[in-house]
Amino acid sequence: MTYTPDAIRHVKLSTATLPLATPISDAKVFTGRQKPMTEVVFLFAEILTEQGVCGLGFSYSKRAGGPAQYAHAREVAGSMIGEDPNDIAKLYNKLLWAGASVGRSGVATQALAALDIALYDLKAKRAGLPLAKLLGAYRDSVRTYNTSGGFLNASIDEVKERATQSLAEGIGGIKIKVGLPDSAEDLRRVAAVREHIGHDVPLMVDANQQWDRATALRMGRKLEQFDLVWIEEPLDAYDAEGHAALALALDTPIATGEMLASVAEHERLIATRACDIIQPDAPRVGGITQFLRLATLADQAGLDLAPHFAMEIHLHLAAAYPREPWVEHFDWLDPLFNERLETRDGRMVVPDRPGLGVTFSDQARAWTTDSVEFGTR
Template identity: 35%
Template sequence: MARIEHVEIRMVDLPPKVKRTDAIQSFVSQETPIVTITDADGASGTGYSYTIGTGGSSVMRLLSDHLVPRILGQDADRVEAIWRDLEYATHATTIGAITALALAAIDTALWDLRARKQGLPLWVLAGGAKDRAPLYTTEGGWLHIEPEALVDDALAARSAGFRGSKIKIGRPHVSEDLARLSAVRRAVGDGFEIMTDANQGFLVDEAIRRAGRFGELDLAWIEEPLPADDVEGHVRLARSTATPIAVGESLYSIRHFRDYMARGACSVVQVDVARIGGITPWLKVAHAAEAFDLPVSPHFLMELHVSLVCAVPNGKYVEYIPQLEDLTTEGMRVEDGMAVPSSAPGLGIAWDRAAVERRSLPAFTRTFTAA
């Protein structure tokens, strides 16, 4: 047994390097809670999660006031037991983003600690299904970007070996979305994937209408076409179109995913390790998706998701959106449009400790020590 002796929590605010807009919001800030856990052997692991501009202070208060004190003195090897204890301790605030993001920061730190102590990279420890995964890019496809720029970005991504580009949809009229997507399809040809993302911006009738108009474009998927809690609406939409329907970034429970998969309401699973509450539940969702013959293409967090996509046999794509460049000494390795997970023990994230400390917000920096 290696008791948890010391926990440090911080939050860094990372403004996006490009303007990010979608059908319902702008991505204005990337609040990044960071948790470092040290055990009685002196080994440590670091985990993190994120917001897109709101809720970071609430995540940090949940960590400092309720979750971190509960894990002090616990056996760091018992990751499942700790996760379940914290889930039950926050029963009154689950299921939802704030609690999930706090749980994820702790759980990813524990997995990093476990992997480091065993001398294994996360992608091997969690399954080791493959040593690389194809990439698609999102950063050049935001809703405000004009068709010419969308085309230029997609062509550049194709030249770099990427397998696809994601284009945001949700312009006021279907004709506008269709024109943007058609311009990209004409430019890249049939062999390059076009993913789309509505960010929950449609009602069912409009989603069905647009999916029908997009059918000729052979899209890789339509992501989050409807509000995430509308399972029945997704069932209706999925039955109306041959285009795959992708969900997951706004689902916070393994049971939510179970309902979608069991009812045929999705065909691409985009489980997000931060929003599902950590690596522990992420793997459960991924393995459940395998049982339904569904691919997993997680949302965001490429520096962490590269290892998880490579851990499971049904991991399909990694979404290319750099997040941690300002906090790391080296980025995710990319070879011919493929994401390659790190061979270093742990999550595979090379934290720049000096940069993390320098950019941490003092109001949310705290340390805890077991009695």
């Protein structure tokens, strides 16, 4: 069998706003740094080839930045027309340098992430494989934990009720938010959830960067009694040295990385041994091309992996990580897709559908606020 060349003939970019049923608050709201989150803005990319294969990808922004991602993608996406969609690394470089004057991280690469992810979805569909299988999977399911039920806007009774529901739905672990100005209240909430779910259920906490070094160390020591899987983002995302000191001082593993927007920023975390569990986000670091670079570095350093958000993408990437990872379960994105990911026995199952295994729903189309197209259908 010989390779049949293909070419990108059409690219469609869309931006859509997903409204959240309830305003969401983590510690950043209670410390006055952010307002409650009421929506998530998405950048969707759809790439069609001459042979009729279509790839879907997305990036996102919470609170601010969505329009900037869309604007940047609009400026560079047209240069993909006529290119071979299988040359993903070449295309990523082309797009990166087309917009390099505004940098190679943050919004500039988050805009490229949707296109990069769409190319991987397309390549896996062309091969007739789930993306995890295309990448080289180590497993057909991944340990999963729920976050969307553990935010600080919910009462402790609501958090407990949602934890019960998540476990009944086959989700394996529960993460709740901490980082309140009243640390005693944090401890009361953690104690209540631990008692409710029992000591055999994996439990994680997330401070969303709201502690200083002294508070993080003090709270970390007090939290040891709850046998947590990890303490997430106890310090500012860029305080690699502080995270490294905590990782050395505490028995509970430290997890961080979700807010970093490039491989280069994660390299500092890895070099300083700033965490036990690294939490990259493919849409935030620039897509799957960059995520795979980062995952190789993390594995070489002996780090565990728990990617942030976007389980529709990260399930496949986690399944292809050499060490047993975790994937984060959020139900917020369910209305965007026609398919649902299966959870059972504490794990999320890699779908047998080609590519990412998801298609955009009519609701996602209805929430679209703008779109632009390049090439011809």
